Amino acid sequence: MNITQKSSPNHYNGRNGWKPDMIVCHITDGNYDGAVSWLCNPRAEASAHYVVSRAGQVAQLVSLTDAAWCNGTSATAGHAYHYSTSTLPLVRQRATNANYYTISIEHEGMYNQTHGTLTAAQQAATVELIKHIRAEVQRLYGIIIPVDRQHIVGHCEISPREKPTCPGEKFPWTDILRQVQGASQAKPAAIRYALKTATVRSDTTMDITLPLVHSYIYKLTCAAGRPLTNSCNSNIIDISFDHQSGNDYFFRCTAKRRGCAGVAVNGHKIFAVKVV
Template identity: 30%
Template sequence: MAKTRAVAYPPTEWVPASPSNYTASNRPSSYPVTHVVVHVTQETYADTLAIFQNPAKKVSAHYVVRSADGHIAQCVSERNVAWHAGNWTYNTRSIGIEHEGWVDQPEYFTDEMYRQSALLTAAICDRYGIPKDRQHIIGHVEVPGASHTDPGRYWDWSRYIRMINFA
């Protein structure tokens, strides 16, 4: 059974990833946190959580945001290194946020998903002193060496960054 615990904002549900799917650390002492990486799951919310809990998958993110209502699960503590970016340097220096949906189905990018994700991202940026701009809040596709295309062409970056800055 998942427990509820709070971070600075918003309240999140604690749904831990398998310890086999992230690296224990002591960030920001061990690695500075300088970026937020935005992902799209290409899976349902429930399936994404199950993947993160499967020790054979070797993947995780710090947070998963549900499409329908913006509900957020935290899967990896921010002090630990989630395996989300496919690039060790970016994994160590970023917080990964997965968003339920598919890159070619913009109907998954709901108002409530954007709202809750923007509030979460703003809180993360405030906590680590990360500038709230596109140089520091990036898509998975922008990670050097990335083979992924998310969040895709339907992700509204202008809206998202504006919401983060007004949070």
């Protein structure tokens, strides 16, 4: 796609060891040229990876391998942007600056006029841009950003207290995700499950504590297919498949009721969850 390259000095060099797996959509509350100019100005102390105009123009301000200053969350207790205020389980679990693992797209518009609606050209450009970002992230980092509302999100979900209207309640999430998925979702590939005798490695082997209704993502690595994993007590925790990247399979553990329950792989408990 046609992307105009700009250069903003407002970014971290690198991502502090994180890989980007979340795309965050914003509204500029200003015009396209003004937004690009301001986000490239050192005085702004803010930036974004991309800006999409209402005419469908796209500018890139920050490299995907660097963290833009757009979705910052704080680890300081009581801070207005503390990660715990996010409505997204992944943000709360990671307990760090969300800029490290996010990619930002600003959309030209004024909230009090559009409430997040996009023009046809702007929406089409956003769909193509998200496809481009996913392909580039896979090329650069070897991971696939899932096309779902846990990984393609709004700034209002990162910082709901401070940015409740960004990008706006009329932002066309459903249409964008459906178009990004496209025909490839019409015929899903058959799932290849691993045999119980397959070797499986878990990134979590120590017991964890999980607040009620919160989620925790754990990774199982298996070369033979998707491992079989389950909750030892489904009344307390629920286990669901989240996404796959190569031989890495990610599962979501969600706290349903206070108590303790194990997480098993191939019938053997690998760690326990205490729900508080």
